[in-house]
Amino acid sequence: MAEKIKKFFAKKKADAKFKLAGPGHKLNESSSIDIVGPSKQNKPKTAPPRATPTDATRQAAEAALARVSTQKKDSAFNTSLAAIQAKVRKELENEKKNAAKTDEFVPQKRPEETEIEASPHLAVKGVYFKCPLVSEAVLSKEDWKVKIQEFLFEQLEEEKGLTACLIIHSCNYNRAKVEDCVTTLCRYIDNIITNPEETKFHKIRWQNATYADKVEPILGSKEFLDAAGFRIQLIENNGNEENFWVWSAENIENVEVLQTLRETLTSGERVELEIDRNIQILSPSQASARIELPQDFYAISAEELKREQQLKAENLDKQLQLRTKAMREKEELREIRKYKFALIRIRFPDGLYLQGTFSVYEKFAEVLEFVQENLDVNLPFVLCTATGQKFGEDDADTNLATLRLVPATILLFSWDKSIEEDLKQSGHSGFLKPEVMMLMQSLL
Structure with missing residues (x-):
């Protein structure tokens, strides 16, 4: 019976893809109609490799760098990209001047009188899904x-x-x-x-x-x-x-x-939804301004959240008392359980942020895959927190809640040490694919 259900779903998926292909035409007739396929290929479920690059990997890197370096400098996108980079550099300089700013991303609680959906400081408007x-x-x-x-x-x-x-x-x-x-x-x-x-x-x-x-x-x-x-x-x-x-x-x-x-x-078979990453590319100023999470991220109702905030304010003296490590961990776990989704931001050395939405029960491998599929060069990389805690293959099968990456986290991106020097010598400065960078055109 499970096989019959699989065939049913497979047939429906095939029908859905067929509908996306647009109108048909005979082989012997000319047509200017483009056939449009699905917007995304099936994602691989394995984490990106972290091993020392082989000769083939290095050749791939050189080819990718050559491709990047030979892009037309006078194209509309490159002009926009240069403007984006100039804007980001300026924001980074302003950040350095302001010593009070940090890389910590702490979601702010919404004001009691303000509807969070109407707030201009939302990191994301909501949580969205796909059903191919x-x-x-x-x-x-x-x-x-x-x-x-x-x-x-x-x-x-x-x-x-x-x-x-x-x-x-x-x-x-x-x-x-x-x-x-x-x-x-x-x-x-x-x-x-x-x-x-x-x-x-x-x-x-x-x-x-x-x-x-x-x-x-x-x-x-x-x-x-x-x-x-x-x-x-x-x-x-x-x-x-x-x-x-x-x-x-x-x-x-x-x-x-x-x-x-x-x-x-x-x-128990059912039609399942896939969470949409809702990819966003943010400049430093946008990242520092968009810090509130919408109600969709919470596993508790707005009324329960408001009540908890009031209790915290009333028990402020208790919170300031000395607590054991076990007490702190218990409170941290209780806080994590309030959330259904996590917002992950990847900060690149050029100051840009890649942002995506995840379920708190998704494995860290999904974050690694998310970063890899948006990189312009397919090479090993490292993700770590601002305090230096590194995440890699050993964490791939651990969910985000267990790794304490909930409800919102900034991870710093860097290339694997084994290839970082080669990339520097080649003059490669970009990180994300051009089509991903196009999401930032609204900044200009």
């Missing part, structure tokens, strides 16, 4: 809930049973209620599989408390029962006509269909 199975759109989670529900209900005609299971797991957000529904539906199916001739298991009364409380409110449950061979009928009960789900073997190909549906339902 449905479309290439980047939307908020709430918008995706609506879009996924519409998408799945459109698939019911093609594959009712499997799609109904996906609706149950993807379009209902109280997991306890979903589990109760799944358990009840499985009981209905098991009764028929075990006793196919027992007519008392062929009827489900709508007014039955178990059905009314655990099944009827769950989206997709009615479609599942229909796929399992149940149909709605009015039946006289105690002198009144009532709605019943009535099962008949004639409504399905064979009883084996019920077992297949049961396995699909209990597999």
Whole structure:
């Protein structure tokens, strides 16, 4: 059954890619229409290598540097890039003059009277997601809930049973209620599989408390029962006509269909969302101004957050008391659990910041991959904190919460020592891909 679900998803992904390809045309006809493919290739899930560069790596670096150095100096982008670099240099000089400024990125709490969404100091406007199975759109989670529900209900005609299971797991957000529904539906199916001739298991009364409380409110449950061979009928009960789900073997190909549906339902497969990195390139002044986190980052409500802030203010004297290391660590973990997402900023030696959004449960390998895929030269690099703590392959399988990189962190970028000197001698000064740097055009 898992294989059938995989094929279903694979077919839908193929259909989605086909739709992105644009209108078709015959091979023997001329056409000026460009075929547009997906915006992103599938990401590799391994961390960038940290080993000493081989001769092949060095040759690749030389080729990359040669390509960078031979770019047209009179192009519109290079002119803009030069302006960006000049602006960043000026900001860095101002930073040095102001000794009070540091590289620490501490998210500020929003003023009580100000709506955080309207604040000009937001580091990011919100948390956004992608769902390649449905479309290439980047939307908020709430918008995706609506879009996924519409998408799945459109698939019911093609594959009712499997799609109904996906609706149950993807379009209902109280997991306890979903589990109760799944358990009840499985009981209905098991009764028929075990006793196919027992007519008392062929009827489900709508007014039955178990059905009314655990099944009827769950989206997709009615479609599942229909796929399992149940149909709605009015039946006289105690002198009144009532709605019943009535099962008949004639409504399905064979009883084996019920077992297949049961396995699909209990597999727990659902349409998953992928977090969008929401890439931003910031100058030093932008990075120092955009320091607030939106409510989307918190695992607690705005009211709970406000209440905690008030309690902290009231207990300020307690906080100033001497605390043991264990007490401090316990408080730090409690603070980390308030967040669902983390904002990671990578500061490059030229002063620019690469910013991305991550789940607190994502592995550090995702951060390494995020940096690598935006670099102009594919070479080993090092990330560390302002205090000198380095992160590398040993941390790749550790999540961001465990590494204390929540809710927001600045990591300093540097090339691996083994190639840094070669890069300096070559005069290479850029770090990010030109198409990524284009995100900064709004600065000019």
